[in-house]
Amino acid sequence: MKSLWNDQEAAKFSGDLAQRVYSSRLLGRDPSLVLHGGGNTSVKVKEINVFGEEEEILCVKGSGWDLETIEAAGFSPCRLAHLLRLAGLPALSDLQMAKELKGCLTNPAAPMPSVEAILHATLPGKFVDHTHADALISITNTAAGRQRVNEVYGDRVVCIPYVMPGFKLARLCAELFRQHSHPGTVGLVLMNHGLFSFGDTAKIAYERMIELASMAEDYLARNNAWKLPASTLTAPTSSHRAELAAFRRELSGAMGGPAILTTHSDAAALAFAQRADVGEISQQGPATPDHVIRTKRLPLVGRDLAAYRIAYSDYFTGLAAKSGQQLTMLDAAPRVIVDRELGVLTAGRTAKEASIASDIYHHTMDIVLRATALGGWKALPAADIFDVEYWDLEQAKLRGAGRAPGFAGEIALVTGAASGIGRACVDSLLKRGAAVVGLDINPAITSLCARPDFHGITCDLTQQASLAAALEEAVRKFGGLDMLVLNAGIFPPGATIAEMSLELWRKVMNINLDANFLLMREAHPLLKLAPNGGRVVVIGSKNVPAPGPGAAAYSASKAAVNQLARVAALEWGRDRIRINSLHPNMVFDTALWTPEILASRAKHYGLSVEDYKTNNVLKTEVSSRDVAELAAEMCGPLFAKTTAAQVPVDGGNDRVI
Ligand code: ZN
Numbered sequence: 041m042k043s044l045w046n047d048q049e050a051a052k053f054s055g056d057l058a059q060r061v062y063s064s065r066l067l068g069r070d071p072s073l074v075l076h077g078g079g080n081t082s083v084k085v086k087e088i089n090v091f092g093e094e095e096e097i098l099c100v101k102g103s104g105w106d107l108e109t110i111e112a113a114g115f116s117p118c119r120l121a122h123l124l125r126l127a128g129l130p131a132l133s134d135l136q137m138a139k140e141l142k143g144c145l146t147n148p149a150a151p152m153p154s155v156e157a158i159l160h161a162t163l164p165g166k167f168v169d170h171t172h173a174d175a176l177i178s179i180t181n182t183a184a185g186r187q188r189v190n191e192v193y194g195d196r197v198v199c200i201p202y203v204m205p206g207f208k209l210a211r212l213c214a215e216l217f218r219q220h221s222h223p224g225t226v227g228l229v230l231m232n233h234g235l236f237s238f239g240d241t242a243k244i245a246y247e248r249m250i251e252l253a254s255m256a257e258d259y260l261a262r263n264n265a266w267k268l269p270a271s272t273l274t275a276p277t278s279s280h281r282a283e284l285a286a287f288r289r290e291l292s293g294a295m296g297g298p299a300i301l302t303t304h305s306d307a308a309a310l311a312f313a314q315r316a317d318v319g320e321i322s323q324q325g326p327a328t329p330d331h332v333i334r335t336k337r338l339p340l341v342g343r344d345l346a347a348y349r350i351a352y353s354d355y356f357t358g359l360a361a362k363s364g365q366q367l368t369m370l371d372a373a374p375r376v377i378v379d380r381e382l383g384v385l386t387a388g389r390t391a392k393e394a395s396i397a398s399d400i401y402h403h404t405m406d407i408v409l410r411a412t413a414l415g416g417w418k419a420l421p422a423a424d425i426f427d428v429e430y431w432d433l434e435q436a437k438l439r440g441a442g443r444a445p446g447f448a449g450e451i452a453l454v455t456g457a458a459s460g461i462g463r464a465c466v467d468s469l470l471k472r473g474a475a476v477v478g479l480d481i482n483p484a485i486t487s488l489c490a491r492p493d494f495h496g497i498t499c500d501l502t503q504q505a506s507l508a509a510a511l512e513e514a515v516r517k518f519g520g521l522d523m524l525v526l527n528a529g530i531f532p533p534g535a536t537i538a539e540m541s542l543e544l545w546r547k548v549m550n551i552n553l554d555a556n557f558l559l560m561r562e563a564h565p566l567l568k569l570a571p572n573g574g575r576v577v578v579i580g581s582k583n584v585p586a587p588g589p590g591a592a593a594y595s596a597s598k599a600a601v602n603q604l605a606r607v608a609a610l611e612w613g614r615d616r617i618r619i620n621s622l623h624p625n626m627v628f629d630t631a632l633w634t635p636e637i638l639a640s641r642a643k644h645y646g647l648s649v650e651d652y653k654t655n656n657v658l659k660t661e662v663s664s665r666d667v668a669e670l671a672a673e674m675c676g677p678l679f680a681k682t683t684a685a686q687v688p689v690d691g692g693n694d695r696v697i
Contacts, residue, residue, distance in 0.1 A: 041175075041254045043247050044069060050243065056085050057099055057112050059242035060167065064101070066246060068108030073171040073253060075403060076396045077106045079234070082160040082168045083242070084120060087146065095146075096120040098161050102151025116153035119144045123161035127214050132207040158210035163217065163228070165238030167245035172234040174403055175256035177327045178265070178410040180231045183418050189229050192259045196224060197252070202231045202420060227252050232420050233328050265413035268406060273314070275305030276381055279508070281515035284382075285569045288519035291387055292571040294373035298449030299571075300394045300475055301387045301519025304402075309383035312405045317412075322378050324419035327407045376401045382516075389449050391475040391493035391518065447474035450572065451518040452675070453511075455501060455559065456528030458482040460630030461579055464668035465525050470494060472672055474523065477514040501528055501555035511562055521566035523675045526556050526601070527579040531632060534590035545593045552597035557604060567617045574617035575675040578605045579667070580686065582625030586695035602686070609684035618683035620674045624667045625690035628653055657692025 044066045053062040060083040067073050067081065082100040089095045098120045105114035122144035126132060141153045160168045179188050189199050198220045203209040213228060226248045228236035235252050239245035260266040288301040312318065375397045377385040384401055388394035411417040452469045456462040457478030469476045475493040478485050485496035495517045499510040514521065529552045532544055567574025584602045587595035602621055609619045628638060642652035653661050670689050673679065688696055
């Protein structure tokens with residue numbers, strides 16, 4: 041591991057807190073040190089209080105901040121004297137501690153200080169750094185872990201046996217540090233948890249952390265436990281979407297609402313899943329208590345997904361029994377599932393949660409494999425994990441969090457999503473919390489939005505194989521399908537029936553009608569498994585109720601889709617799938633309408649462009665966003681009791697009215 045410290049860069053951060061920000065970000069940049077909000081840092085500074093007295097303040101990372109992107113405002117200023125007095129108490133419950141931490145802030149608007157604040161206060165050195173370095177965790181999660189720590193560091197660190205994060209840990213660290221530290225002590229090893237380093241400058245504390253983590257890496261390398269065997273395994277090509285969607289439904293039931301389930305069939309995940317000892321090494325629990333906090337629940341392993349339903353309930357009942365505690369969890373579902381054929385599956389209440397679980401588990405696999413190579417992976421006992429998962433602070437956080445509103449945990453698929461109404465539908469659905477898959481023949485779809493809850497797939501909807509592959513990819517990405525927005529379509533240049541070629545007619549029918557039929561047929565088994573019932577929205581056209589001359593193919597294709605949707609409403613009602621259509625008209629902010637075409641059409645009717653755009657009963661302009669918002673609402677509770685409706689979104693059209 042290399043130090044990322046750069047004197048020139050560092051010089052731009054003047055003052056203690058700014059230096060703290062700089063080196064915290066360096067730690068945050070390395071995912072093998074800290075992951076997703078893990079780890080914490082502090083600096084001790086002096087402030088003049090309102091009475092004109094100088095006071096020592098511990099600025100410690102506040103909750104909700106990530107080291108990689110932390111700002112000065114992310115550090116919570118706690119009165120140091122108060123923290124040190126707390127450290128001297130014989131006991132303090134977690135909830136009392138949380139109250140005291142909040143109470144000793146000099147700025148009540150600051151974020152909640154890290155639960156490790158008291159521990160930071162008791163350590164010497166102006167700057168204190170704390171990470172969950174992967175290499176150290178590999179070493180401490182082995183049978184002879186304690187002895188190995190000695191081999192790595194000698195007496196340069198004080199080694200603390202595993203205790204759950206919180207007041208007890210802070211107290212134990214303070215006591216053991218007092219007893220065992222000496223002038224040459226540079227840090228603390230927390231068994232099964234991580235490293236602390238400290239120093240009088242940000243650079244010293246940071247570089248000691250890098251040195252300590254590097255020593256752990258070197259130790260693994262010396263013992264042939266650093267380099268992991270390369271794997272060339274690739275994702276299975278057979279179809280798994282039906283069983284994945286069925287499993288996601290089970291999982292959603294256990295999680296108390298729709299869940300995102302992401303399949304990771306990368307070489308590392310498959311190699312791990314196919315190990316003969318995977319059942320043993322994956323079932324011992326997470327690598328550090330921090331990983332329990334950040335992902336909830338533990339991995340499960342099995343051969344076929346159907347078996348998990350029983351597996352996970354048994355597993356958690358067993359865990360509760362072992363710890364001798366009453367089972368009061370909010371949900372019993374796993375967040376990581378290991379499957380021999382598919383690799384690693386991660387679940388979350390949102391796509392972001394599932395992606396965090398994946399990052400953490402990919403690190404966990406490396407940690408486990410290195411520990412195994414070192415002589416045997418041995419994680420925390422089940423009771424300790426149970427304690428972390430159900431400790432007061434975590435439960436309070438969960439109770440406070442509740443379920444996200446809207447479409448959180450649900451998956452929507454939009455066709456023709458790269459531009460116009462389709463693109464607007466993507467935005468409206470994302471805004472409501474859904475994970476969205478966008479399909480388009482335009483390859484630009486794959487880079488439409490870079491966020492964990494969007495996935496773009498290039499797809500030719502008229503090709504059955506391309507469509508099936510897209511659905512398979514969508515389900516592997518998010519776990520199933522709850523909402524389908526049929527938007528893709530073409531509007532060919534005007535032609536009368538007398539002059540229309542059969543080729544053009546067939547092309548329009550192929551895209552506007554046949555492709556939608558195919559997609560509906562293929563999506564039906566998935567929509568049937570939607571935890572809250574499936575929803576389909578058809579982007580129809582004013583041409584359905586009021587066709588126009590010169591648009592025979594377009595009007596006929598849209599009318600046919602409309603009829604298809606009505607039949608689907610009749611057939612799919614028993615599967616709790618509702619299907620509604622909306623009929624937009626004169627939506628000009630799409631790729632179809634260039635300023636030139638707009639000007640020429642306006643001229644054709646003898647109107648100005650402005651009058652042409654608002655040429656409807658309400659004299660209002662209809663935008664893609666208006667259509668998209670209605671489409672999204674049709675998937676929501678407002679339309680929960682409605683199927684086969686056709687709603688115009690056209691500003692009022694006298695031919696339709
Ligand atoms: Zn920690």
